[in-house]
Every structure is written in C-alpha cells, then in structure tokens.
Amino acid sequence: MSEPPDEPERLEDLLVASAPRVYGLLFRMVGRRDVAEDLMQETLLHAFRALKSYRPEGKFQAWLFRIATNQARDWIRRQTRRPGVEDGPMPVAETPPDSGAVARERARAVEKGLASLSEPDREILLMRYYGDMTFKEIAQAGGEPLGTVLARAHRALKKLGALMPEDVR
Numbered sequence: 001m002s003e004p005p006d007e008p009e010r011l012e013d014l015l016v017a018s019a020p021r022v023y024g025l026l027f028r029m030v031g032r033r034d035v036a037e038d039l040m041q042e043t044l045l046h047a048f049r050a051l052k053s054y055r056p057e058g059k060f061q062a063w064l065f066r067i068a069t070n071q072a073r074d075w076i077r078r079q080t081r082r083p084g085v086e087d088g089p090m091p092v093a094e095t096p097p098d099s100g101a102v103a104r105e106r107a108r109a110v111e112k113g114l115a116s117l118s119e120p121d122r123e124i125l126l127m128r129y130y131g132d133m134t135f136k137e138i139a140q141a142g143g144e145p146l147g148t149v150l151a152r153a154h155r156a157l158k159k160l161g162a163l164m165p166e167d168v169r
Helices: 008-030 033-049 060-081 101-116 119-130 135-142 146-163
Strands: none
Touching (some): 060 135, 101 119, 101 146, 119 135
C-alpha cells in the first residue's frame, strides 16, 4: 500500500495491521517487551498525528518503520544518558518459552550477535528480517540509495556470521 487511506477507520485498520511488525522491530531493537509495547503505541500515535507529513511517493510501511526506528533510537539514547546506565550492547531479548532447546540456543546466539553489531548494522538486519521489510522499503525509510542499503546489509550479515558459533550456524 503506497498511500495511507483518507478515512480514519481505514487508517486505523492499516495501523493496527502494521502493529505486529512494528512491535517485532522495536522488541528486537530495545530487547524489552514492556518498552517495545510503549514504543509501538508512541509510534502509532506519532504516525496518526504526523500523517500530513507523509509523502505519497514513498511507501506507507517504510514511513511508519522510520518513525518506529526513530522512537527506538531516542529511547536507547535516553537510557545511555541516565546515570548508572552503561554504554554497551543492547540487552539480549527474551526467547519464547515454548521453543525447543536448539531453537532457543540459536535465538540466543543470534540476539547476542545482533547486540554486538553497530547500531546501523543491527537496524538494517532488524528491519529486513524481523520487520519483514524489503531492501527498497529500508532504503526509503532511511532515505538512502538502494545500493548503499544492499552493501550495508551484506557487510552486516558477514559480521553477524563471523560472530556466530560453529554449532549454531
């Protein structure tokens, strides 16, 4: 969908339909369910209020994910500025309790690897694999050329692969 609907009910439906993907991205970025839920609400509220700033030449989902990413970045910055909070990698996210042992171990390894990446590298992988965005949407959301996004994603995946233990690859 490239344009947001004009009717508030259709916009609300679109935002609600996007909420799980937005939440997934935010959860992977901040590593806490409670914070991801709050940031998702803030993202949807911000999107509703800023609808007039949406430019129809871009994809609506990319615009929404840019808002979500900015919300997460702001939250992370606020956390690192608080006294007693160390600058370091993002916390390792919780894994679902119903997963098998191998799947949990793999998920932990991926989360640890992601936490070790730089913020730009982590974001591009989160948007692609957890946000289920296309590279074109990521480029639109970040205001970068598609080639730059593809190159960054390739480098980030190489870095992540090098961080993964052999038995989990």
